[in-house]
Amino acid sequence: MRVLGQIVRHLLLALGGVYMLAPIILMLASAFTPTADILAGRYLAHPTLENFQTVAQQVPLGTYYLNSLIVCLATFALQLLVCVPAAFAMARLRYRGRNITVWLLGLLILIPFQVLAIPIYLIFRQVGLINTLPALILPFVGSAFAIFLLRQFFLALPGSMFDAATLDGAGTLATLIQIVIPASRPALLSLGVFTITSAWNAYFWPSFVLSDSSSATIPFGVVQFINSDAVTAYGPQMAMATLSVLPLLIAFLFAQRQFIRGLALAGQAG
Amino acid sequence: MSTRTARLTPHLLLAPATICLVLFVAAPLVIVLVLAFFNLNLVTGTSSFVGGTNFATEIPHPEFARALRNTLLYAVFTIGPSMVGGLLVALLIHGLRRGQGFWRSLYFLPVATTLVAMSSVWRWMFRADTGVVDTVIAPILGIHDWLSDPNLALAAITVVGNWHQIGLVAILYLAALGTLPQDQYDSASLDGAGGWNRFWHVTWPALGPTTIFVFIMTAGSALQAYDVIAAMTQGGPLGSTETLTFAIWNRGVHYFDIGRAAVLSLALLVLSVAVTAIQRTGYARRLENGGSR
Numbered sequence: 001m002r003v004l005g006q007i008v009r010h011l012l013l014a015l016g017g018v019y020m021l022a023p024i025i026l027m028l029a030s031a032f033t034p035t036a037d038i039l040a041g042r043y044l045a046h047p048t049l050e051n052f053q054t055v056a057q058q059v060p061l062g063t064y065y066l067n068s069l070i071v072c073l074a075t076f077a078l079q080l081l082v083c084v085p086a087a088f089a090m091a092r093l094r095y096r097g098r099n100i101t102v103w104l105l106g107l108l109i110l111i112p113f114q115v116l117a118i119p120i121y122l123i124f125r126q127v128g129l130i131n132t133l134p135a136l137i138l139p140f141v142g143s144a145f146a147i148f149l150l151r152q153f154f155l156a157l158p159g160s161m162f163d164a165a166t167l168d169g170a171g172t173l174a175t176l177i178q179i180v181i182p183a184s185r186p187a188l189l190s191l192g193v194f195t196i197t198s199a200w201n202a203y204f205w206p207s208f209v210l211s212d213s214s215s216a217t218i219p220f221g222v223v224q225f226i227n228s229d230a231v232t233a234y235g236p237q238m239a240m241a242t243l244s245v246l247p248l249l250i251a252f253l254f255a256q257r258q259f260i261r262g263l264a265l266a267g268q269a270g
Numbered sequence: 271m272s273t274r275t276a277r278l279t280p281h282l283l284l285a286p287a288t289i290c291l292v293l294f295v296a297a298p299l300v301i302v303l304v305l306a307f308f309n310l311n312l313v314t315g316t317s318s319f320v321g322g323t324n325f326a327t328e329i330p331h332p333e334f335a336r337a338l339r340n341t342l343l344y345a346v347f348t349i350g351p352s353m354v355g356g357l358l359v360a361l362l363i364h365g366l367r368r369g370q371g372f373w374r375s376l377y378f379l380p381v382a383t384t385l386v387a388m389s390s391v392w393r394w395m396f397r398a399d400t401g402v403v404d405t406v407i408a409p410i411l412g413i414h415d416w417l418s419d420p421n422l423a424l425a426a427i428t429v430v431g432n433w434h435q436i437g438l439v440a441i442l443y444l445a446a447l448g449t450l451p452q453d454q455y456d457s458a459s460l461d462g463a464g465g466w467n468r469f470w471h472v473t474w475p476a477l478g479p480t481t482i483f484v485f486i487m488t489a490g491s492a493l494q495a496y497d498v499i500a501a502m503t504q505g506g507p508l509g510s511t512e513t514l515t516f517a518i519w520n521r522g523v524h525y526f527d528i529g530r531a532a533v534l535s536l537a538l539l540v541l542s543v544a545v546t547a548i549q550r551t552g553y554a555r556r557l558e559n560g561g562s563r
Contacts, residue, residue: 005365009362009363013363013373016355016359020436026391086287111539114493114538122301122310122528141294176283204494204496204497207519208519219497241387244384244386248384252382256375
């Protein structure tokens with residue numbers, strides 16, 4: 001009876017698993033199959049890399065990858081530089097108006113970026129940032145969500161840690177750099193996974209500020225490629241999609257725990 | 271000197287973040303409000319105050335009602351199925367003695383993918399007659415060519431929306447299930463409570479805070495749905511998949527009609543605030559308290 005229940009659970013999960021895996025497996029299989037074979041339903045009958053070669057010939061893949069990499073790393077690095085000190089001040093330092101700043105932060109988190117896209121788009125047009133990498137980075141550097149998250153973490157750090165630092169005569173900055181940041185590695189790691197995958201996968205904002213490939217990131221390149229190419233060239237299309245998805249899938253398989261923890265933050269981003 | 275530095279330090283630490291948040295959240299929020307009352311010509315760079323004209327044009331326009339309706343339908347058909355599906359997956363995995371990690375990773379895989387790229391894969395799977403979906407589903411249900419049918423295109427979009435987030439919902443419920451106190455189950459079993467009773471009287475109330483949290487999250491992503499639509503349908507056919515967020519892009523960036531795009535943005539803001547307001551009401555409160563019903 002017990003065993004039967006377990007088997008039923010596995011079977012039901014496998015059934016749902018088909019829904020989860022089908023698009024990923026079909027994409028991977030098609031990416032390595034000539035288009036003629038895809039149309040005939042003979043996946044991987046003659047495995048080939050020609051789809052990837054076609055993509056590489058038609059699309060500045062190196063530029064896309066480099067842009068994506070720069071945007072991801074710069075967004076996260078600047079976010080740390082800007083948000084960690086603010087979160088630390090709001091969690092651990094005394095200053096006038098602290099309650100108001102915390103309350104305002106809670107308010108700012110509620111505003112979806114989509115509401116602000118039109119005005120930011122206009123500002124960027126005005127200052128000539130359209131089709132540049134900074135346009136993809138700047139709006140996400142000062143993240144109310146990141147500050148909120150880090151503040152929660154800093155609040156939970158034991159007070160004795162700070163008392164000891166004060167006794168040692170450590171200044172505020174020294175405390176932040178030598179004690180708070182090393183103790184916050186798990187929180188910073190989760191935030192890093194969250195920010196970097198969001199930046200890698202982003203399409204909404206790029207579709208506002210990008211119109212050509214010079215500053216395009218991979219997702220923008222995928223859509224451009226699929227819309228420009230002949231509809232029947234499914235092989236290269238799936239190869240292009242694979243090139244966008246694969247780096248994250250590989251990273252996920254190697255660091256599942258960190259990935260799940262980081263991406264689960266999406267729930268709190270609201 | 272040193273006390274003065276000490277008093278200045280918090281403000282210095284806050285300054286960069288304050289500047290960023292003012293520039294990219296507070297100021298844009300004010301600007302979007304102002305823009306709704308102006309007519310902006312992006313080509314000539316001129317603007318004129320038009321009062322409530324943008325509201326008077328946009329709100330009675332079929333586009334507005336359609337975008338609201340599509341957003342609402344998308345929300346209903348992603349929030350419900352994702353929450354029920356995610357909870358089911360979590361309950362199934364939670365009761366496993368072997369292979370929990372395997373199934374958890376498998377269901378989470380879609381969450382870690384690039385949604386816009388996977389949407390192009392789904393578009394290919396949904397292509398008329400020869401696509402995987404039509405080959406499998408059409409003989410059973412008799413429906414085909416979803417993406418060209420104004421009645422089915424939004425359904426296809428929700429299939430992808432659910433696909434992308436069920437794993438995330440499942441993970442959140444799994445984490446909550448892992449923290450449930452075992453003694454309540456033991457006493458429920460002693461009382462002779464069956465599987466369903468145990469779920470309804472012990473598990474469901476205890477999962478309350480997670481349920482609220484998941485609702486807010488799925489509702490938020492429903493309001494912000496964009497990638498799937500941009501890659502699969504571009505809002506079509508006949509506007510049947512144009513949601514509020516997609517309409518903002520379409521009005522503002524595609525048609526350069528900034529005033530009306532600002533009105534649509536404000537509508538999105540109102541809906542987003544409404545979703546958070548739900549958190550403060552009746553049933554949500556009771557779930558949040560996680561106790562007796």
